[in-house]
Amino acid sequence: MKSLLDKLQIAATNLGGCTGSDQWVAGGERLTSYSPTSGEAIADVEMVDLAHYDAIVDQSVESFTQWRSLPAPARGQVVRDLGNRLRDLCEPLGELVTLEMGKIRAEGIGEVQEMIDICDFAVGLSRQLCGSTMHSERPGHRMYEQWHPLGPIGIISAFNFPVAVWSWNAALAAVCGDTMTWKPSPQTPLTAVAVQHICNDIMADHQLTGVFNLAIGSNETVAARMVADRRLPLISFTGSCAVGKQVAEVVSARMGKSLLELGGNNAIIVEADANLELAVRGILFGAVGTAGQRCTSTRRVLVQRSIANELADALVAAYGQVSIGDPMAPDTLMGPLITRQAVETMEQAIENAVRQGGEILCGGQPLPQQAGHFVTPTIIRMPSQTAQVHQETFAPILYLMEYDSLESAIGLQNDVPQGLSSAIFTTRLQTAEKFLAATGSDCGIANVNIGTSGAEIGGAFGGEKDTGGGRESGSDAWKLYMRRQTNTINWSDDLPLAQGIEFG
Numbered sequence: 001m002k003s004l005l006d007k008l009q010i011a012a013t014n015l016g017g018c019t020g021s022d023q024w025v026a027g028g029e030r031l032t033s034y035s036p037t038s039g040e041a042i043a044d045v046e047m048v049d050l051a052h053y054d055a056i057v058d059q060s061v062e063s064f065t066q067w068r069s070l071p072a073p074a075r076g077q078v079v080r081d082l083g084n085r086l087r088d089l090c091e092p093l094g095e096l097v098t099l100e101m102g103k104i105r106a107e108g109i110g111e112v113q114e115m116i117d118i119c120d121f122a123v124g125l126s127r128q129l130c131g132s133t134m135h136s137e138r139p140g141h142r143m144y145e146q147w148h149p150l151g152p153i154g155i156i157s158a159f160n161f162p163v164a165v166w167s168w169n170a171a172l173a174a175v176c177g178d179t180m181t182w183k184p185s186p187q188t189p190l191t192a193v194a195v196q197h198i199c200n201d202i203m204a205d206h207q208l209t210g211v212f213n214l215a216i217g218s219n220e221t222v223a224a225r226m227v228a229d230r231r232l233p234l235i236s237f238t239g240s241c242a243v244g245k246q247v248a249e250v251v252s253a254r255m256g257k258s259l260l261e262l263g264g265n266n267a268i269i270v271e272a273d274a275n276l277e278l279a280v281r282g283i284l285f286g287a288v289g290t291a292g293q294r295c296t297s298t299r300r301v302l303v304q305r306s307i308a309n310e311l312a313d314a315l316v317a318a319y320g321q322v323s324i325g326d327p328m329a330p331d332t333l334m335g336p337l338i339t340r341q342a343v344e345t346m347e348q349a350i351e352n353a354v355r356q357g358g359e360i361l362c363g364g365q366p367l368p369q370q371a372g373h374f375v376t377p378t379i380i381r382m383p384s385q386t387a388q389v390h391q392e393t394f395a396p397i398l399y400l401m402e403y404d405s406l407e408s409a410i411g412l413q414n415d416v417p418q419g420l421s422s423a424i425f426t427t428r429l430q431t432a433e434k435f436l437a438a439t440g441s442d443c444g445i446a447n448v449n450i451g452t453s454g455a456e457i458g459g460a461f462g463g464e465k466d467t468g469g470g471r472e473s474g475s476d477a478w479k480l481y482m483r484r485q486t487n488t489i490n491w492s493d494d495l496p497l498a499q500g501i502e503f504g
Helices: 001-007 050-067 072-088 090-101 103-123 166-176 189-205 220-228 241-253 274-294 304-317 342-356 405-413 429-436 477-479
Strands: 011-014 032-035 041-046 131-137 141-149 153-156 180-183 212-215 234-240 257-261 268-269 298-304 359-362 376-383 399-401 421-425 445-448 481-488
Touching: 001 090, 001 189, 011 189, 011 220, 032 189, 041 189, 041 257, 050 180, 050 220, 072 090, 072 103, 072 166, 072 189, 090 103, 090 189, 103 166, 141 153, 141 220, 153 220, 166 180, 180 220, 189 212, 212 241, 220 234, 220 241, 241 257, 257 405, 274 298, 274 304, 274 359, 274 399, 274 421, 274 445, 298 304, 298 405, 304 359, 342 359, 342 376, 399 405, 405 429, 421 429, 429 445, 477 481
Parallel strands: 011 041, 153 180, 153 234, 180 212, 234 257, 268 298, 268 421, 298 399, 376 399, 421 445
Antiparallel strands: 032 041, 131 141, 141 481, 359 376
16 A cells, blocks of 8 residues: 555645645645545545635636636647646556545546546647637628636535546646636545646646645535635536535525536336346446446336346346455455445435335345445335435445336436436337437436446536536536637628617
């Protein structure tokens, strides 16, 4: 572990605020990062207080005036170098994600690869921040629109993707000309410190400071201050639906913009004609991957009644082959939950489901012989979509329900407050198209013959309803980090008014 931390410049105690390589600051309480695998302390971070937070954002504001003036392709070169440095450190940084968050090593390294991918995407984007041209109704006039940098932004990320979600925002915001201040989850501060060291090296190479900034602090102080901070025109928040609603209220009250990536209660529909082997594999990764701690994790499986028993038996058999343990071990498929509280929340959800008529088909027990926060992935057969099924539990619990018609399955899928990810397994084109139609899935992500998790960076990521409506990563998500300006140029010697108005 020591060699891993040394490679990423992680010491026994780290400072939690930074605007550049020689500008680390702190002044608050200490925060200890614990391994969810062993329960042991890894290292400490000295959090920033509000005075240091304000100084960090002041630097971000000051640096914005210089950063926005660089041509976008030049900003893209900085992001290119960041991606290349991440390539060099992909394995150790991925292993730090595993050490601090608990996802298996392959997923930890995959998360860093996602950072590299979004950097590559952003580099190309830096030459494609395109506006539109329009025909004016007035003779001798030209109209067009262009996009300008929005300003210093705030990024508040969650523990389950401690580096990738930051990069979705940071890479795009950087090429768009924004500076940023990052407030990471208190449960995963060390990965943030490691990424900031990488950013510092890149900023130093380009004689920059204050583009990528870090402010590690408590949710009650730093996060609350950031959400209310009028210096930050955009707050990107990843977290629960309940907290996201509070963030949206505070940000909108100051006329700011919020980019919300909140919870998901994601369902997979399995039709009788589906390739069941494919469906089982998709369900297994969706429900068990990252120990069910993805916002896109599969929470519900809706199966056509005629094949319900066959699918249930196949899933139980597949769950019996899931190796649980040290996420660094190559044969492990599921690591621990993030905290003891997460284990207790899972236990309570299982109790509630059983009280509401659920039947446990497998799992449902913690693993007390393990030192960390380990549980067994659980399948619960539910008679209907009860109150418990409407709630998202950030744990490997899968609710199995039956349906008769595709219309009823789609209705069940959509009948939850969240609207992030969805999927259907079918070999019929007509069924797939009905699922993808306007009357089908109401989620921001709808897949056919793949699971609910594992989104690529090329498409916009986000969901509807209580999921917040935000979009990050690919497609035209970059527009959220910029401000639109419509321009009209009169190149004639007259001054005609729009709508044919005559004045004076």
